[in-house]
Amino acid sequence: MTTVRTALAGARLVLPSGVVEDGRLVFSGAAIEEIGGERTAGDLDLTGYTVVPGxxxxxxxxxxxxxxxxxxxxxxxxxxxxxxxxxxxxxxxxxxxxxxxxxxxxxxxxxxxxxxxxxxxxxxxxxxxxxxxxxxxxxxxxxxxxxxxxxxxxxxxxxxxxxxxxxxxxxxxxxxxxxxxxxxxxxxxxxxxxxxxxxxxxxxxxxxxxxxxxxxxxxxxxxxxxxxxxxxxxxxxxxxxxxxxxxxxxxxxxxxxxxxxxxxxxxxxxxxxxxxxxxxxxxxxxxxxxxxxxxxxxxxxxxxxxxxxxxxxxxxxxxxxxxxxxxxxxxxxxxxxxxxLGLADSTGSLEVGKNADLAVLDSESYELVAVVRRGEWIRGAERFTR
CATH class of the missing domain: 3.20.20.140 (Metal-dependent hydrolases)
Structure with a gap:
Protein backbone atom coordinates (compact mmCIF):
# COMPACT_ATOMS: atom_id res chain seq x y z
CA MET A 1 0.00 0.00 0.00
CA THR A 2 1.43 3.37 -1.08
CA THR A 3 1.85 5.97 1.66
CA VAL A 4 0.51 9.37 0.64
CA ARG A 5 2.84 12.29 1.39
CA THR A 6 1.24 15.72 1.63
CA ALA A 7 3.03 19.05 2.05
CA LEU A 8 1.23 22.21 3.17
CA ALA A 9 3.11 25.46 2.50
CA GLY A 10 2.57 29.17 3.07
CA ALA A 11 0.45 28.64 6.19
CA ARG A 12 0.67 30.22 9.59
CA LEU A 13 1.63 27.34 11.91
CA VAL A 14 0.93 27.44 15.65
CA LEU A 15 3.78 25.37 17.08
CA PRO A 16 4.75 24.71 20.72
CA SER A 17 7.64 27.12 20.23
CA GLY A 18 5.41 29.89 18.90
CA VAL A 19 3.66 31.09 15.76
CA VAL A 20 5.49 30.69 12.45
CA GLU A 21 4.40 32.68 9.41
CA ASP A 22 4.76 31.23 5.90
CA GLY A 23 5.35 27.82 7.43
CA ARG A 24 5.56 24.41 5.85
CA LEU A 25 4.30 21.11 7.25
CA VAL A 26 4.53 17.67 5.69
CA PHE A 27 2.55 14.63 6.74
CA SER A 28 3.03 11.11 5.45
CA GLY A 29 0.55 8.40 6.23
CA ALA A 30 -0.92 9.16 9.66
CA ALA A 31 1.98 11.18 11.08
CA ILE A 32 3.66 14.55 10.74
CA GLU A 33 6.94 13.93 8.92
CA GLU A 34 8.50 17.35 8.63
CA ILE A 35 8.02 20.94 9.76
CA GLY A 36 9.93 23.54 7.76
CA GLY A 37 12.05 22.99 4.69
CA GLU A 38 12.00 24.52 1.24
CA ARG A 39 8.75 24.84 -0.68
CA THR A 40 8.44 22.52 -3.69
CA ALA A 41 6.26 22.53 -6.78
CA GLY A 42 3.94 19.86 -5.40
CA ASP A 43 3.14 21.62 -2.12
CA LEU A 44 -0.45 22.68 -1.43
CA ASP A 45 -0.69 26.45 -1.08
CA LEU A 46 -2.20 27.44 2.28
CA THR A 47 -1.35 31.12 2.13
CA GLY A 48 -3.94 33.01 4.16
CA TYR A 49 -4.72 30.04 6.41
CA THR A 50 -3.70 29.05 9.93
CA VAL A 51 -2.91 25.43 10.82
CA VAL A 52 -3.37 24.31 14.43
CA PRO A 53 -3.47 20.87 16.04
CA GLY A 54 -6.81 19.09 15.96
CA LEU A 341 -5.63 11.99 28.65
CA GLY A 342 -2.07 10.67 28.50
CA LEU A 343 -1.90 11.31 24.75
CA ALA A 344 0.77 14.01 24.67
CA ASP A 345 3.15 11.72 22.78
CA SER A 346 0.73 11.32 19.88
CA THR A 347 -1.47 14.41 19.57
CA GLY A 348 -2.26 17.87 20.93
CA SER A 349 0.52 19.82 19.19
CA LEU A 350 2.17 20.18 15.80
CA GLU A 351 5.40 18.22 16.14
CA VAL A 352 7.28 15.75 13.98
CA GLY A 353 6.27 12.17 14.77
CA LYS A 354 2.87 13.05 16.20
CA ASN A 355 -0.42 12.23 14.54
CA ALA A 356 -1.33 14.39 11.58
CA ASP A 357 -4.35 15.79 13.41
CA LEU A 358 -4.89 19.25 11.94
CA ALA A 359 -7.48 22.01 11.89
CA VAL A 360 -7.14 24.63 9.16
CA LEU A 361 -8.62 28.07 9.84
CA ASP A 362 -9.05 31.20 7.77
CA SER A 363 -6.39 33.57 9.13
CA GLU A 364 -8.73 36.57 9.19
CA SER A 365 -12.09 35.20 10.34
CA TYR A 366 -10.81 32.07 12.13
CA GLU A 367 -13.58 30.09 10.46
CA LEU A 368 -12.73 26.40 10.17
CA VAL A 369 -12.19 25.39 6.54
CA ALA A 370 -10.53 21.97 6.67
CA VAL A 371 -9.82 19.06 9.02
CA VAL A 372 -7.24 16.27 8.82
CA ARG A 373 -7.28 13.30 11.20
CA ARG A 374 -4.34 10.91 11.23
CA GLY A 375 -3.40 12.03 7.75
CA GLU A 376 -6.89 11.66 6.27
CA TRP A 377 -8.74 14.71 4.95
CA ILE A 378 -12.10 14.79 6.73
CA ARG A 379 -13.28 17.96 5.01
CA GLY A 380 -11.85 20.80 2.96
CA ALA A 381 -9.37 18.94 0.75
CA GLU A 382 -11.05 20.23 -2.42
CA ARG A 383 -10.25 23.82 -1.37
CA PHE A 384 -6.52 23.16 -1.73
CA THR A 385 -6.23 20.29 -4.21
CA ARG A 386 -8.44 21.31 -7.13
Whole structure:
Protein backbone atom coordinates (compact mmCIF):
# COMPACT_ATOMS: atom_id res chain seq x y z
CA MET A 1 0.00 0.00 0.00
CA THR A 2 1.43 3.37 -1.08
CA THR A 3 1.85 5.97 1.66
CA VAL A 4 0.51 9.37 0.64
CA ARG A 5 2.84 12.29 1.39
CA THR A 6 1.24 15.72 1.63
CA ALA A 7 3.03 19.05 2.05
CA LEU A 8 1.23 22.21 3.17
CA ALA A 9 3.11 25.46 2.50
CA GLY A 10 2.57 29.17 3.07
CA ALA A 11 0.45 28.64 6.19
CA ARG A 12 0.67 30.22 9.59
CA LEU A 13 1.63 27.34 11.91
CA VAL A 14 0.93 27.44 15.65
CA LEU A 15 3.78 25.37 17.08
CA PRO A 16 4.75 24.71 20.72
CA SER A 17 7.64 27.12 20.23
CA GLY A 18 5.41 29.89 18.90
CA VAL A 19 3.66 31.09 15.76
CA VAL A 20 5.49 30.69 12.45
CA GLU A 21 4.40 32.68 9.41
CA ASP A 22 4.76 31.23 5.90
CA GLY A 23 5.35 27.82 7.43
CA ARG A 24 5.56 24.41 5.85
CA LEU A 25 4.30 21.11 7.25
CA VAL A 26 4.53 17.67 5.69
CA PHE A 27 2.55 14.63 6.74
CA SER A 28 3.03 11.11 5.45
CA GLY A 29 0.55 8.40 6.23
CA ALA A 30 -0.92 9.16 9.66
CA ALA A 31 1.98 11.18 11.08
CA ILE A 32 3.66 14.55 10.74
CA GLU A 33 6.94 13.93 8.92
CA GLU A 34 8.50 17.35 8.63
CA ILE A 35 8.02 20.94 9.76
CA GLY A 36 9.93 23.54 7.76
CA GLY A 37 12.05 22.99 4.69
CA GLU A 38 12.00 24.52 1.24
CA ARG A 39 8.75 24.84 -0.68
CA THR A 40 8.44 22.52 -3.69
CA ALA A 41 6.26 22.53 -6.78
CA GLY A 42 3.94 19.86 -5.40
CA ASP A 43 3.14 21.62 -2.12
CA LEU A 44 -0.45 22.68 -1.43
CA ASP A 45 -0.69 26.45 -1.08
CA LEU A 46 -2.20 27.44 2.28
CA THR A 47 -1.35 31.12 2.13
CA GLY A 48 -3.94 33.01 4.16
CA TYR A 49 -4.72 30.04 6.41
CA THR A 50 -3.70 29.05 9.93
CA VAL A 51 -2.91 25.43 10.82
CA VAL A 52 -3.37 24.31 14.43
CA PRO A 53 -3.47 20.87 16.04
CA GLY A 54 -6.81 19.09 15.96
CA UNK A 55 -9.00 19.88 18.93
CA UNK A 56 -9.33 17.55 21.94
CA UNK A 57 -12.69 17.51 23.77
CA UNK A 58 -12.66 16.04 27.27
CA UNK A 59 -16.37 16.48 27.85
CA UNK A 60 -19.06 15.99 25.21
CA UNK A 61 -22.39 14.17 25.35
CA UNK A 62 -23.38 14.10 21.69
CA UNK A 63 -23.94 15.91 18.42
CA UNK A 64 -25.54 15.61 15.02
CA UNK A 65 -28.83 14.65 16.65
CA UNK A 66 -27.19 11.70 18.42
CA UNK A 67 -26.26 11.03 22.04
CA UNK A 68 -23.52 8.93 23.61
CA UNK A 69 -25.93 8.19 26.45
CA UNK A 70 -28.16 6.27 24.03
CA UNK A 71 -25.70 3.41 24.26
CA UNK A 72 -26.08 2.73 20.53
CA UNK A 73 -22.92 2.44 18.42
CA UNK A 74 -24.46 4.10 15.36
CA UNK A 75 -25.46 7.14 17.41
CA UNK A 76 -22.03 7.38 18.96
CA UNK A 77 -20.45 7.26 15.50
CA UNK A 78 -22.74 10.07 14.34
CA UNK A 79 -21.87 12.23 17.34
CA UNK A 80 -18.14 11.65 16.94
CA UNK A 81 -18.29 12.37 13.20
CA UNK A 82 -20.22 15.60 13.78
CA UNK A 83 -17.57 16.98 16.11
CA UNK A 84 -14.78 15.66 13.90
CA UNK A 85 -16.12 17.75 11.04
CA UNK A 86 -15.86 20.74 13.38
CA UNK A 87 -12.19 20.07 14.10
CA UNK A 88 -12.34 17.76 17.13
CA UNK A 89 -9.96 14.95 16.20
CA UNK A 90 -9.88 13.45 19.72
CA UNK A 91 -13.14 12.90 21.62
CA UNK A 92 -13.98 11.56 25.06
CA UNK A 93 -17.61 10.41 25.20
CA UNK A 94 -19.54 11.63 28.25
CA UNK A 95 -22.50 9.81 29.74
CA UNK A 96 -25.25 11.33 31.92
CA UNK A 97 -27.01 10.15 35.06
CA UNK A 98 -29.02 6.99 34.64
CA UNK A 99 -29.62 3.67 36.35
CA UNK A 100 -26.25 2.16 37.21
CA UNK A 101 -26.78 -0.95 35.11
CA UNK A 102 -27.89 1.13 32.13
CA UNK A 103 -24.84 3.40 32.33
CA UNK A 104 -22.68 0.27 32.55
CA UNK A 105 -24.30 -1.00 29.35
CA UNK A 106 -23.62 2.32 27.63
CA UNK A 107 -19.99 2.19 28.77
CA UNK A 108 -19.56 -1.28 27.29
CA UNK A 109 -20.80 -0.05 23.91
CA UNK A 110 -18.61 3.06 24.00
CA UNK A 111 -15.56 1.06 25.05
CA UNK A 112 -15.70 -0.87 21.78
CA UNK A 113 -15.45 2.41 19.87
CA UNK A 114 -12.47 3.39 21.98
CA UNK A 115 -10.84 0.09 21.08
CA UNK A 116 -11.63 0.84 17.40
CA UNK A 117 -9.92 4.22 17.64
CA UNK A 118 -13.08 6.29 17.13
CA UNK A 119 -13.16 7.63 20.69
CA UNK A 120 -10.37 8.37 23.16
CA UNK A 121 -12.18 7.25 26.29
CA UNK A 122 -15.30 7.43 28.44
CA UNK A 123 -16.26 10.12 30.95
CA UNK A 124 -18.91 9.40 33.56
CA UNK A 125 -20.79 12.56 34.55
CA UNK A 126 -23.22 11.43 37.22
CA UNK A 127 -24.89 9.81 39.02
CA UNK A 128 -22.51 10.65 41.91
CA UNK A 129 -23.38 14.34 42.08
CA UNK A 130 -25.16 16.74 44.43
CA UNK A 131 -28.98 16.85 44.29
CA UNK A 132 -28.73 20.59 44.84
CA UNK A 133 -26.51 21.09 41.78
CA UNK A 134 -27.77 18.37 39.47
CA UNK A 135 -28.57 20.62 36.49
CA UNK A 136 -29.70 18.43 33.59
CA UNK A 137 -29.50 15.17 35.55
CA UNK A 138 -32.56 13.37 36.92
CA UNK A 139 -32.61 13.89 40.70
CA UNK A 140 -34.29 10.57 41.44
CA UNK A 141 -31.44 8.66 39.79
CA UNK A 142 -28.61 10.30 41.71
CA UNK A 143 -26.48 8.11 43.97
CA UNK A 144 -23.91 8.68 46.66
CA UNK A 145 -20.38 7.92 45.41
CA UNK A 146 -19.97 4.56 47.10
CA UNK A 147 -16.53 3.39 45.93
CA UNK A 148 -17.98 0.00 44.99
CA UNK A 149 -20.51 1.62 42.64
CA UNK A 150 -17.94 3.98 41.19
CA UNK A 151 -15.65 1.01 40.56
CA UNK A 152 -18.53 -0.84 38.89
CA UNK A 153 -18.85 1.92 36.29
CA UNK A 154 -15.12 2.11 35.72
CA UNK A 155 -14.89 -1.66 35.27
CA UNK A 156 -17.79 -1.59 32.80
CA UNK A 157 -15.67 0.60 30.53
CA UNK A 158 -13.06 -2.18 30.29
CA UNK A 159 -10.02 0.00 30.72
CA UNK A 160 -11.33 2.94 28.68
CA UNK A 161 -12.66 5.08 31.55
CA UNK A 162 -10.79 8.39 31.53
CA UNK A 163 -12.73 10.54 33.99
CA UNK A 164 -15.47 10.44 36.62
CA UNK A 165 -17.22 13.61 37.79
CA UNK A 166 -18.44 13.52 41.37
CA UNK A 167 -19.35 15.70 44.35
CA UNK A 168 -16.64 15.06 46.96
CA UNK A 169 -18.75 16.27 49.88
CA UNK A 170 -21.15 13.34 49.53
CA UNK A 171 -20.61 10.18 51.62
CA UNK A 172 -17.92 8.10 49.95
CA UNK A 173 -16.74 11.04 47.85
CA UNK A 174 -13.18 11.36 49.13
CA UNK A 175 -12.71 7.59 49.23
CA UNK A 176 -13.83 7.38 45.61
CA UNK A 177 -11.44 10.17 44.61
CA UNK A 178 -8.55 8.23 46.17
CA UNK A 179 -9.62 5.03 44.46
CA UNK A 180 -9.90 6.71 41.06
CA UNK A 181 -6.48 8.29 41.46
CA UNK A 182 -5.03 4.87 42.30
CA UNK A 183 -6.68 3.42 39.19
CA UNK A 184 -5.27 6.15 36.95
CA UNK A 185 -8.73 7.57 36.22
CA UNK A 186 -9.23 11.33 36.48
CA UNK A 187 -11.38 12.35 39.45
CA UNK A 188 -13.20 15.57 38.55
CA UNK A 189 -14.99 17.86 41.01
CA UNK A 190 -18.32 18.96 39.61
CA UNK A 191 -22.06 19.32 40.16
CA UNK A 192 -21.08 19.95 43.75
CA UNK A 193 -22.10 21.87 46.87
CA UNK A 194 -18.63 21.41 48.32
CA UNK A 195 -17.09 24.25 50.30
CA UNK A 196 -13.52 25.53 50.05
CA UNK A 197 -12.10 23.21 52.72
CA UNK A 198 -13.73 20.05 51.38
CA UNK A 199 -12.59 20.88 47.86
CA UNK A 200 -9.03 21.20 49.12
CA UNK A 201 -9.41 17.75 50.72
CA UNK A 202 -10.57 16.37 47.39
CA UNK A 203 -7.55 17.84 45.61
CA UNK A 204 -5.23 16.37 48.23
CA UNK A 205 -6.98 13.02 47.72
CA UNK A 206 -6.21 13.17 44.00
CA UNK A 207 -8.92 15.20 42.23
CA UNK A 208 -7.26 16.96 39.30
CA UNK A 209 -10.04 18.42 37.11
CA UNK A 210 -12.85 20.92 37.67
CA UNK A 211 -15.89 19.92 35.63
CA UNK A 212 -17.16 23.02 33.75
CA UNK A 213 -15.83 25.45 36.36
CA UNK A 214 -18.37 28.00 37.67
CA UNK A 215 -21.34 25.98 36.38
CA UNK A 216 -23.24 23.68 38.78
CA UNK A 217 -21.31 24.74 41.87
CA UNK A 218 -21.55 27.53 44.49
CA UNK A 219 -20.37 30.96 43.43
CA UNK A 220 -17.55 32.91 45.05
CA UNK A 221 -18.46 34.71 48.29
CA UNK A 222 -16.03 36.99 50.06
CA UNK A 223 -16.21 34.98 53.30
CA UNK A 224 -16.99 31.65 51.66
CA UNK A 225 -14.76 31.23 48.59
CA UNK A 226 -16.24 27.82 47.84
CA UNK A 227 -14.94 25.27 45.34
CA UNK A 228 -14.18 27.75 42.54
CA UNK A 229 -11.35 29.48 44.37
CA UNK A 230 -9.90 26.20 45.64
CA UNK A 231 -9.90 24.74 42.13
CA UNK A 232 -8.51 27.86 40.47
CA UNK A 233 -5.65 28.42 42.88
CA UNK A 234 -4.19 24.90 42.97
CA UNK A 235 -1.63 24.24 40.25
CA UNK A 236 -2.48 20.53 40.24
CA UNK A 237 -5.99 21.19 38.90
CA UNK A 238 -7.04 21.67 35.28
CA UNK A 239 -10.27 23.64 34.91
CA UNK A 240 -12.81 22.98 32.16
CA UNK A 241 -14.42 26.08 30.63
CA UNK A 242 -17.35 26.27 28.19
CA UNK A 243 -16.79 29.25 25.88
CA UNK A 244 -20.16 29.44 24.15
CA UNK A 245 -21.28 32.86 25.40
CA UNK A 246 -24.10 31.27 27.41
CA UNK A 247 -22.43 29.31 30.20
CA UNK A 248 -19.89 32.02 31.03
CA UNK A 249 -19.68 35.76 30.58
CA UNK A 250 -16.49 36.61 28.66
CA UNK A 251 -15.11 38.47 31.68
CA UNK A 252 -15.48 35.35 33.84
CA UNK A 253 -13.53 33.32 31.32
CA UNK A 254 -10.90 36.06 31.33
CA UNK A 255 -10.78 35.83 35.14
CA UNK A 256 -10.12 32.10 34.98
CA UNK A 257 -7.31 32.55 32.46
CA UNK A 258 -5.83 35.35 34.52
CA UNK A 259 -5.73 33.09 37.58
CA UNK A 260 -4.97 29.65 36.17
CA UNK A 261 -3.27 30.47 32.87
CA UNK A 262 -3.73 28.69 29.55
CA UNK A 263 -1.66 25.76 30.79
CA UNK A 264 -4.37 24.81 33.28
CA UNK A 265 -7.47 25.43 31.16
CA UNK A 266 -9.20 22.84 29.00
CA UNK A 267 -11.82 24.27 26.67
CA UNK A 268 -14.72 21.83 26.32
CA UNK A 269 -18.11 21.78 24.64
CA UNK A 270 -20.31 19.85 27.11
CA UNK A 271 -22.36 19.49 23.92
CA UNK A 272 -25.53 17.44 23.71
CA UNK A 273 -27.20 15.97 20.65
CA UNK A 274 -28.25 19.32 19.20
CA UNK A 275 -24.65 20.33 18.41
CA UNK A 276 -24.36 20.76 14.67
CA UNK A 277 -28.15 20.77 14.37
CA UNK A 278 -30.94 23.34 14.70
CA UNK A 279 -33.48 24.31 17.30
CA UNK A 280 -35.97 21.69 18.46
CA UNK A 281 -36.53 18.89 20.97
CA UNK A 282 -33.73 16.45 21.81
CA UNK A 283 -33.17 13.71 24.40
CA UNK A 284 -30.40 13.97 26.99
CA UNK A 285 -30.29 10.59 28.68
CA UNK A 286 -33.74 10.13 30.24
CA UNK A 287 -34.62 13.86 29.98
CA UNK A 288 -36.03 16.05 27.23
CA UNK A 289 -34.27 19.22 26.12
CA UNK A 290 -35.61 22.11 24.07
CA UNK A 291 -33.12 24.12 22.04
CA UNK A 292 -34.12 27.71 21.28
CA UNK A 293 -31.77 30.11 19.50
CA UNK A 294 -28.99 27.59 20.02
CA UNK A 295 -29.41 27.40 23.82
CA UNK A 296 -30.33 24.01 25.31
CA UNK A 297 -32.62 23.92 28.35
CA UNK A 298 -34.61 21.18 30.06
CA UNK A 299 -38.25 21.06 29.03
CA UNK A 300 -39.13 20.62 32.71
CA UNK A 301 -37.56 23.22 34.93
CA UNK A 302 -35.64 25.19 32.32
CA UNK A 303 -32.12 24.40 33.55
CA UNK A 304 -29.32 24.80 31.02
CA UNK A 305 -28.77 21.31 29.60
CA UNK A 306 -25.29 21.18 28.17
CA UNK A 307 -24.55 23.19 25.05
CA UNK A 308 -24.82 23.13 21.28
CA UNK A 309 -21.20 24.24 21.03
CA UNK A 310 -18.53 22.86 18.73
CA UNK A 311 -14.85 23.50 19.43
CA UNK A 312 -14.25 25.47 16.24
CA UNK A 313 -16.70 28.05 17.60
CA UNK A 314 -14.99 27.97 21.00
CA UNK A 315 -11.64 28.57 19.25
CA UNK A 316 -12.99 31.51 17.28
CA UNK A 317 -14.63 33.08 20.36
CA UNK A 318 -11.46 32.67 22.40
CA UNK A 319 -9.39 34.57 19.83
CA UNK A 320 -11.91 37.19 18.68
CA UNK A 321 -13.99 37.83 21.83
CA UNK A 322 -11.57 37.08 24.65
CA UNK A 323 -8.51 38.19 22.67
CA UNK A 324 -6.49 35.18 23.72
CA UNK A 325 -3.39 34.57 21.64
CA UNK A 326 -3.32 31.71 19.16
CA UNK A 327 -0.77 29.92 21.33
CA UNK A 328 -2.92 30.27 24.46
CA UNK A 329 -5.98 29.00 22.65
CA UNK A 330 -4.15 26.01 21.16
CA UNK A 331 -2.80 25.04 24.58
CA UNK A 332 -6.29 25.03 26.09
CA UNK A 333 -8.15 23.42 23.21
CA UNK A 334 -5.57 20.79 22.23
CA UNK A 335 -2.34 20.51 24.21
CA UNK A 336 -3.66 20.55 27.79
CA UNK A 337 -6.53 18.08 27.28
CA UNK A 338 -4.29 15.74 25.27
CA UNK A 339 -1.80 15.67 28.14
CA UNK A 340 -4.56 15.01 30.67
CA LEU A 341 -5.63 11.99 28.65
CA GLY A 342 -2.07 10.67 28.50
CA LEU A 343 -1.90 11.31 24.75
CA ALA A 344 0.77 14.01 24.67
CA ASP A 345 3.15 11.72 22.78
CA SER A 346 0.73 11.32 19.88
CA THR A 347 -1.47 14.41 19.57
CA GLY A 348 -2.26 17.87 20.93
CA SER A 349 0.52 19.82 19.19
CA LEU A 350 2.17 20.18 15.80
CA GLU A 351 5.40 18.22 16.14
CA VAL A 352 7.28 15.75 13.98
CA GLY A 353 6.27 12.17 14.77
CA LYS A 354 2.87 13.05 16.20
CA ASN A 355 -0.42 12.23 14.54
CA ALA A 356 -1.33 14.39 11.58
CA ASP A 357 -4.35 15.79 13.41
CA LEU A 358 -4.89 19.25 11.94
CA ALA A 359 -7.48 22.01 11.89
CA VAL A 360 -7.14 24.63 9.16
CA LEU A 361 -8.62 28.07 9.84
CA ASP A 362 -9.05 31.20 7.77
CA SER A 363 -6.39 33.57 9.13
CA GLU A 364 -8.73 36.57 9.19
CA SER A 365 -12.09 35.20 10.34
CA TYR A 366 -10.81 32.07 12.13
CA GLU A 367 -13.58 30.09 10.46
CA LEU A 368 -12.73 26.40 10.17
CA VAL A 369 -12.19 25.39 6.54
CA ALA A 370 -10.53 21.97 6.67
CA VAL A 371 -9.82 19.06 9.02
CA VAL A 372 -7.24 16.27 8.82
CA ARG A 373 -7.28 13.30 11.20
CA ARG A 374 -4.34 10.91 11.23
CA GLY A 375 -3.40 12.03 7.75
CA GLU A 376 -6.89 11.66 6.27
CA TRP A 377 -8.74 14.71 4.95
CA ILE A 378 -12.10 14.79 6.73
CA ARG A 379 -13.28 17.96 5.01
CA GLY A 380 -11.85 20.80 2.96
CA ALA A 381 -9.37 18.94 0.75
CA GLU A 382 -11.05 20.23 -2.42
CA ARG A 383 -10.25 23.82 -1.37
CA PHE A 384 -6.52 23.16 -1.73
CA THR A 385 -6.23 20.29 -4.21
CA ARG A 386 -8.44 21.31 -7.13
Missing amino acids: FVDLHVHGGGGASYAAGIAEEALTAARTHLEHGTTTTVASTVTGEIDEVCRQAAVLSELVEDGVLAGVHFEGPFISPGRCGAHRPDLLREPDPALVRKLVDAARGTAKMVTLAPELPGGLESVRMLADLGVIAAVGHTDSDYAKTLEAIEAGASVATHLFNAMPGIQHRAPGPIVALLEDERVTVELINDGTHLHPSVLDLAYGTAGAGRVALITDAMGAAGMGDGLYPLGPLQVRVTDGVARLVEGGSIAGSTLTLDVAFRRSVTVNRLSLSQTVRSISTVPAAL
